[in-house]
Amino acid sequence: MPKHKERENRRTIRFNGNAAFCSSPLISAQLSDIMNLSIRFGSAEEPRLTGKEKLKFFLAVHWRGICCVAIPVLALPILLPPPTEAYHWCAFTLVIMACFWVTECIPLAVTSFLPIIIFPLTGITSTTATCSAYISDSLMMFLGSLILAACVEQSGLHVRLAYFAIRTIGFTHIRLLLSMSLVTMFVSMWLTNTAAVTMMVPINFAVLKVFEEQKLMTIFEYTADGERVASDITTCYFCAATYSATIGGLGTIIGTATNLVMKGLLVKSFPLVPEYLSFPQFSAFSIPMMICLEATMLLSLCVVFLGWLRPKSTAAKRSYVTPQGQAAAKAVVDASWKELGSITFWEYMVILLFGGSMVLFFCRSPQMFPGWGDILEDIFDRPHKFIKDSALACLVGFLMFVSPSNLSFFKNFTVKYYEQLPKKPVTSVLDWKKMDASLPYSFMFLLGKLVNNICQV
Numbered sequence: 176m177p178k179h180k181e182r183e184n185r186r187t188i189r190f191n192g193n194a195a196f197c198s199s200p201l202i203s204a205q206l207s208d209i210m211n212l213s214i215r216f217g218s219a220e221e222p223r224l225t226g227k228e229k230l231k232f233f234l235a236v237h238w239r240g241i242c243c244v245a246i247p248v249l250a251l252p253i254l255l256p257p258p259t260e261a262y263h264w265c266a267f268t269l270v271i272m273a274c275f276w277v278t279e280c281i282p283l284a285v286t287s288f289l290p291i292i293i294f295p296l297t298g299i300t301s302t303t304a305t306c307s308a309y310i311s312d313s314l315m316m317f318l319g320s321l322i323l324a325a326c327v328e329q330s331g332l333h334v335r336l337a338y339f340a341i342r343t344i345g346f347t348h349i350r351l352l353l354s355m356s357l358v359t360m361f362v363s364m365w366l367t368n369t370a371a372v373t374m375m376v377p378i379n380f381a382v383l384k385v386f387e388e389q390k391l392m393t394i395f396e397y398t399a400d401g402e403r404v405a406s407d408i409t410t411c412y413f414c415a416a417t418y419s420a421t422i423g424g425l426g427t428i429i430g431t432a433t434n435l436v437m438k439g440l441l442v443k444s445f446p447l448v449p450e451y452l453s454f455p456q457f458s459a460f461s462i463p464m465m466i467c468l469e470a471t472m473l474l475s476l477c478v479v480f481l482g483w484l485r486p487k488s489t490a491a492k493r494s495y496v497t498p499q500g501q502a503a504a505k506a507v508v509d510a511s512w513k514e515l516g517s518i519t520f521w522e523y524m525v526i527l528l529f530g531g532s533m534v535l536f537f538c539r540s541p542q543m544f545p546g547w548g549d550i551l552e553d554i555f556d557r558p559h560k561f562i563k564d565s566a567l568a569c570l571v572g573f574l575m576f577v578s579p580s581n582l583s584f585f586k587n588f589t590v591k592y593y594e595q596l597p598k599k600p601v602t603s604v605l606d607w608k609k610m611d612a613s614l615p616y617s618f619m620f621l622l623g624k625l626v627n628n629i630c631q632v
Contacts, residue, residue, distance in 0.1 A: 242280035247271055264297040284617035312565045313439030314619050319568020320429035321614055323529055324366035326575050326605040330525045331515070333362050333374050338512045341378075346501040346508075348408065348481050348494045351382060353473065355412070356419040360469055363423030364430045365533070371420040379412045385507045389500040392493065408494060411480035418472050426465045428457045428564075429536075436622055454536040454564065455543065521580040524604045528578070532571040536564055575605035 224232075234241065253267045268289055275286040287309075295302040327333050337358045344354035355375055363371035386392045386408075396406045405413070424431030428438060438452045477483035482491025496504075539548040539562070548562040579601045586597055 239278075239280040242274070242278050246274045246278075246280075250274075259297075261297070261299045264293060264299055268293045282617070284620045287617075287620035308443075309620060311439055311443070312563050313435045313442065314622055315565035316429065316563070316568055317432060317435045317622060318619060319565060319572055320365075320435075321367065321618075322572040322575070322605065322610065323532060323568065324370055325610045325614060326525055327362075327366060327529060328370055328374075329606060329609060330519075330521050330580075330604070332522045332525050333366070333371075334378075335515055335518070335522065336362070337374065337378055338508060338515065341382075341508050342505075342512060346504040347496050348411075349477055349483060351504075352412065352415050352476065352481070355379065356415045356469065356473055359416050359419040360423035360426075360465070363420040364426040365529070368420040368424050368431060371423065372416050375416040376413075379416065381507060381511065382504055383409060383412065385504045386496065386500055389497070389503050391496055391500045407480050407490065411476050415473070415476055419469060422465055422468045422472065425461045425468070426458060427461075428452065428454055432618060432622055439622070453540055453542055455541045458537075520582060521604065524578055524580065528571055528575055528604065532567060535567055535571075539564060539567060572605070576603050576607060578604045580604050 250267055250270045253270060254263050272286050272289055275281060275289075276283060291302065291305050291309075294300050294305045337355070340354040340358045341351060344350045355378070359371050359375050362374065380394075383392070383394050387394050392408050393406050394409050395403050397403055421431075424434070428434050434457070441448070441452060474483075478485065480490060481494040482488040485491055535547065538546045540546040540560075551557075552559065552561050580603060581601060583597050584601050586595065590596055
């Protein structure tokens with residue numbers, strides 16, 4: 176309490192033995208609070224913790240450390256009884272890593288280092304062979320695909336594509352769901368699934384907010400218990416985005432990390448087989464399946480959440496968008512499209528480099544006709560599969576880092592006065608600092624671990 180207030184409230188207090196008498200009720204209340212605090216923090220009346228409560232708090236605070244010790248101990252029966260073979264140690268490592276991965280008792284990337292520790296010490300394979308699996312052709316291809324995706328994200332080209340599709344297809348719920356799903360699926364064929372969904376989240380919210388302002392729907396609803404939950408239409412939009420991103424990842428070999436893991440397993444296990452998983456052959460198999468899955472997903476969402484084919488259902492009535500609501504949604508999307516402005520030189524460069532890389536991926540060794548990789552191998556007399564997709568991915572990534580994102584450097588030759596000269600260097604098509612801050616490098620260790628362990632088994 177401040178001293179001046181203490182002086183104003185002070186009254187005559189006389190102590191007689193252990194009793195204290197106060198002529199002011201305010202002071203009596205303050206003394207009572209102090210006594211309660213003293214009892215709470217160290218008096219003999221403080222309740223003691225039971226053994227069960229101590230164990231509960233210990234497990235709640237230190238469960239990660241307990242998992243780090245208990246999981247290897249519980250996995251020891253895999254190694255018993257002796258003699259222990261190499262596959263026993265490999266299975267032991269897989270079980271530990273799977274449990275560590277699920278519980279996340281230590282970071283996922285750190286878990287990936289266990290084979291480097293266990294395999295050489297137990298004689299499964301050498302340190303050199305183990306470490307080489309962490310930087311293989313498949314993993315360099317994965318890193319290259321992340322770099323290409325980062326370039327598209329930095330330029331904002333994927334957002335322009337999304338708004339273009341929405342403006343083209345329409346503004347009813349079914350049309351919006353179709354446009355957003357198709358864009359998410361297409362973008363996810365080349366970018367990571369997470370990046371594709373992240374792109375659609377603000378666009379979904381912007382459109383749904385317009386409908387809410389027009390009293391056509393609510394983004395969130397409240398349950399009988401007062402819990403705030405997403406409405407059915409909101410759930411429909413975001414389920415469509417997440418499902419479309421997952422389905423789109425099936426379309427190309429670089430669409431998702433698991434595709435590259437599968438290719439890495441095939442190449443490592445059967446190095447002499449023909450290149451069955453070339454870019455065009457993989458897509459020729461997976462794209463029809465991707466289209467069927469996307470159509471089925473959209474059909475089910477429209478029927479269940481939007482009442483399609485059920486015109487008298489509650490869902491159909493709830494999802495109806497009036498002409499005024501469509502006009503309002505169109506105005507918001509048009510405003511966002513106008514804010515993007517005309518397509519920039521940066522986006523043209525991304526289209527050129529990214530689109531060119533996709534064409535070259537398909538044409539490296541299509542096995543339907545001689546590709547540029549096959550021609551180079553013949554010219555330099557190199558064996559089959561000497562040039563792989565990772566070389567192209569690294570080349571295009573290199574060009575993105577050295578190519579300018581605008582043409583302002585030409586002003587150095589056209590300006591007349593010193594003040595008109597550019598004051599900072601031209602940024603590249605792909606900015607290294609931004610990419611370095613957001614690129615998930617740890618996934619490379621995870622994929623290296625998977626390819627290494629499974630091949631050893």
